[in-house]
Amino acid sequence: MKKFEIAVIPGDGIGKEVVPAALDVLQTVADVHGGIQFDWTEFPWNCDYYLEHGKMMPDNGLEILQGFDGIFLGAIGNPQLVPDHVSLWGLLIKIRREFEQVINIRPAKCMKGIRSPLVNPNDFDLIVVRENSEGEYSEIGGRIHRGEDEIAVQNAIFTRKGVERAMRYAFELAKKRRGHVTSATKSNGIFHSMPFWDEVFNDVKKDYREIESAAFHIDALAAFFVTRPQIFDVIVASNLFGDILTDLGGAIMGSIGIAPAANINLNGKYPSMFEPVHGSAPDIYGKGIANPIGQIWTAKMMLDHFGEDELGKKMLEVLEEVTADGIKTPDIGGNASTREVANEVCRRLKAL
Amino acid sequence: MKKFEIAVIPGDGIGKEVVPAALDVLQTVADVHGGIQFDWTEFPWNCDYYLEHGKMMPDNGLEILQGFDGIFLGAIGNPQLVPDHVSLWGLLIKIRREFEQVINIRPAKCMKGIRSPLVNPNDFDLIVVRENSEGEYSEIGGRIHRGEDEIAVQNAIFTRKGVERAMRYAFELAKKRRGHVTSATKSNGIFHSMPFWDEVFNDVKKDYREIESAAFHIDALAAFFVTRPQIFDVIVASNLFGDILTDLGGAIMGSIGIAPAANINLNGKYPSMFEPVHGSAPDIYGKGIANPIGQIWTAKMMLDHFGEDELGKKMLEVLEEVTADGIKTPDIGGNASTREVANEVCRRLKAL
Ligand SMILES: CC(C)[C@H](C(=O)O)[C@@H](O)C(=O)O
Numbered sequence: 001m002k003k004f005e006i007a008v009i010p011g012d013g014i015g016k017e018v019v020p021a022a023l024d025v026l027q028t029v030a031d032v033h034g035g036i037q038f039d040w041t042e043f044p045w046n047c048d049y050y051l052e053h054g055k056m057m058p059d060n061g062l063e064i065l066q067g068f069d070g071i072f073l074g075a076i077g078n079p080q081l082v083p084d085h086v087s088l089w090g091l092l093i094k095i096r097r098e099f100e101q102v103i104n105i106r107p108a109k110c111m112k113g114i115r116s117p118l119v120n121p122n123d124f125d126l127i128v129v130r131e132n133s134e135g136e137y138s139e140i141g142g143r144i145h146r147g148e149d150e151i152a153v154q155n156a157i158f159t160r161k162g163v164e165r166a167m168r169y170a171f172e173l174a175k176k177r178r179g180h181v182t183s184a185t186k187s188n189g190i191f192h193s194m195p196f197w198d199e200v201f202n203d204v205k206k207d208y209r210e211i212e213s214a215a216f217h218i219d220a221l222a223a224f225f226v227t228r229p230q231i232f233d234v235i236v237a238s239n240l241f242g243d244i245l246t247d248l249g250g251a252i253m254g255s256i257g258i259a260p261a262a263n264i265n266l267n268g269k270y271p272s273m274f275e276p277v278h279g280s281a282p283d284i285y286g287k288g289i290a291n292p293i294g295q296i297w298t299a300k301m302m303l304d305h306f307g308e309d310e311l312g313k314k315m316l317e318v319l320e321e322v323t324a325d326g327i328k329t330p331d332i333g334g335n336a337s338t339r340e341v342a343n344e345v346c347r348r349l350k351a352l
Numbered sequence: 353m354k355k356f357e358i359a360v361i362p363g364d365g366i367g368k369e370v371v372p373a374a375l376d377v378l379q380t381v382a383d384v385h386g387g388i389q390f391d392w393t394e395f396p397w398n399c400d401y402y403l404e405h406g407k408m409m410p411d412n413g414l415e416i417l418q419g420f421d422g423i424f425l426g427a428i429g430n431p432q433l434v435p436d437h438v439s440l441w442g443l444l445i446k447i448r449r450e451f452e453q454v455i456n457i458r459p460a461k462c463m464k465g466i467r468s469p470l471v472n473p474n475d476f477d478l479i480v481v482r483e484n485s486e487g488e489y490s491e492i493g494g495r496i497h498r499g500e501d502e503i504a505v506q507n508a509i510f511t512r513k514g515v516e517r518a519m520r521y522a523f524e525l526a527k528k529r530r531g532h533v534t535s536a537t538k539s540n541g542i543f544h545s546m547p548f549w550d551e552v553f554n555d556v557k558k559d560y561r562e563i564e565s566a567a568f569h570i571d572a573l574a575a576f577f578v579t580r581p582q583i584f585d586v587i588v589a590s591n592l593f594g595d596i597l598t599d600l601g602g603a604i605m606g607s608i609g610i611a612p613a614a615n616i617n618l619n620g621k622y623p624s625m626f627e628p629v630h631g632s633a634p635d636i637y638g639k640g641i642a643n644p645i646g647q648i649w650t651a652k653m654m655l656d657h658f659g660e661d662e663l664g665k666k667m668l669e670v671l672e673e674v675t676a677d678g679i680k681t682p683d684i685g686g687n688a689s690t691r692e693v694a695n696e697v698c699r700r701l702k703a704l
């Protein structure tokens with residue numbers, strides 16, 4: 001029996017709806033499989049917690065999380081209660097950083113039964129490798145003066161190590177896929193960091209002569225996600241560019257609500273964290289209509305990460321069957337609830 | 353007779369094809385109208401010029417340009433010859449900065465006869481007001497160490513003055529349109545600059561209580577360009593976010609090749625510059641198939657800027673008729689050449 005200790009952080013908004021739904025699915029997978037077991041420990045860390053305690057998690061929060069095999073997170077953020085940069089940097093980004101989850105992988109592909117908003121999605125199947133530890137997401141910078149003279153300075157920091165690591169991850173991944181890596185750059189407009197990014201990419205690609213590569217400026221690349229997503233296999237992008245491209249990836253799939261993600265720790269010192277691309281969507285929270293597919297697909301990525309690829313594959317197949325049969329939430333044109341979708345996934349997993 | 357002295361910089365790649373095409377159209381407009389006259393002066397400043405002279409324009413280039421009523425530019429950049437950040441910062445961005453073209457306006461809307469890649473484009477009609485003078489496009493920053501220890505630091509600089517100016521421009525524009533402004537932010541991830549951006553937005557909107565407003569994080573906003581572009585009227589965005597959104601705007605219109613733009617000088621001290629959203633597209637240069645619509649629509653924006661809105665309106669109508677009748681370049685599903693499209697536009701303008 002393989003046992004996985006999972007820290008569960010539903011977080012804010014629809015995180016509190018889709019996480020329980022996805023846990024039911026994972027539990028069902030374990031029951032059906034027989035050879036694996038999950039131990040869930042839930043942590044109520046979110047913006048409500050902040051209002052009560054003045055922080056997003058206890059001071060020893062990271063220490064507590066450190067012992068787990070994985071962190072399963074919903075979504076963080078409720079700007080009505082706590083400014084976004086406070087809630088996100090106090091929990092989500094903090095965990096990514098402190099646990100050295102230096103890579104964020106985010107697949108996007110045409111899904112059976114989910115209509116893409118594109119006339120011709122051309123069966124695209126891509127994955128974004130997002131640098132997850134530095135770049136534009138930086139606490140370095142600040143402000144000076146007040147009132148009409150105020151200035152804010154934001155530093156983006158790119159290290160050779162951080163950039164190269166993400167790029168090598170992308171090239172290794174491409175070896176197992178269709179053998180193509182695209183670099184997201186903006187070296188025509190972003191004066192220091194992006195020419196550096198290009199240099200590192202040109203160096204790294206020399207070690208992967210069997211892999212084809214290309215570089216596009218982020219503006220053109222974003223446009224290509226709409227006009228010809230099928231040209232992409234693996235895309236390597238900075239923290240910010242990866243963020244933007246993966247929401248776009250969700251959009252062309254048919255809904256940001258189905259896009260999955262994994263924050264990967266590479267050195268084995270800390271747990272990885274699994275959280276979908278979408279946010280807490282306060283506007284639809286409480287209606288029971290949040291799409292659980294993103295969170296369930298994210299659970300599949302956790303299984304993959306634990307080496308249970310076969311199980312993961314089955315889960316994804318079942319997800320596609322369920323949506324193909326029209327059991328889906330309103331965002332993708334159905335009228336099922338969060339619960340109904342999850343229940344149907346569980347039912348079919350049991351019937352396998 | 354109103355006379356306009358125009359500096360013409362075709363630039364690189366397809367700029368050299370679409371600019372002459374658009375000039376023919378402008379000349380025809382002038383001939384037909386009778387009351388306006390253009391004086392064209394062409395400058396061969398581009399990457400070839402750089403190879404010969406070691407700079408993108410002569411040392412007194414700005415002085416030369418300063419006397420003109422407007423600058424009509426094609427596209428800059430040929431990374432095979434000159435690194436992008438060298439060519440762009442040596443000409444395009446230099447002119448934007450030195451001539452205090454602090455606002456870049458870029459409309460995107462459903463065009464008759466041009467099929468959007470979206471299943472349901474919903475007749476969207478939006479305009480992006482891009483902050484054009486600061487932000488992520490900054491020469492401040494640099495590098496330290498070599499090899500595996502190398503670090504690049506990129507500073508983004510946001511001033512109250514620059515941000516507020518762009519926002520006020522957006523609110524004023526919204527008054528003349530459908531009365532709605534959306535702010536592109538990323539205050540959950542970009543720690544210093546974007547919370548500042550939000551603060552300024554919240555201040556400025558108090559002066560425009562009759563205008564509705566909203567703020568979206570750039571990742572979600574980009575996704576909404578694909579899933580429901582019709583919700584937007586005026587969008588105000590930083591230099592980088594505006595850059596990305598406007599290529600996306602081109603993509604959902606049907607081709608980046610049709611998206612127009614204007615770099616606006618607000619204080620009257622320097623000329624404004626009119627250049628389309630698309631780049632120099634070295635891959636298709638020389639084939640005579642570049643879409644001239646973006647450059648011609650940009651010419652229309654120049655006419656608007658000169659107060660000739662009526663003429664501008666007519667031009668756009670003719671453009672839509674021509675595409676509706678199927679006279680269009682391959683990127684939008686036709687088989688006409690750059691020249692054929694421009695000639696047809698001229699023919700119809702003469703027949704008005
Ligand atoms: C060529 C490049 C520097 C430029 C920009 O990023 O501003 C272009 O993409 C644009 O949108 O005008």
Ligand SMILES: CC(C)[C@H](C(=O)O)[C@@H](O)C(=O)O
Pocket residue numbers: 076077088092093243276277279540541571
């Ligand atoms: C919530 C936010 C800070 C986060 C990010 O930008 O990384 C989210 O958009 C994501 O993509 O995971």
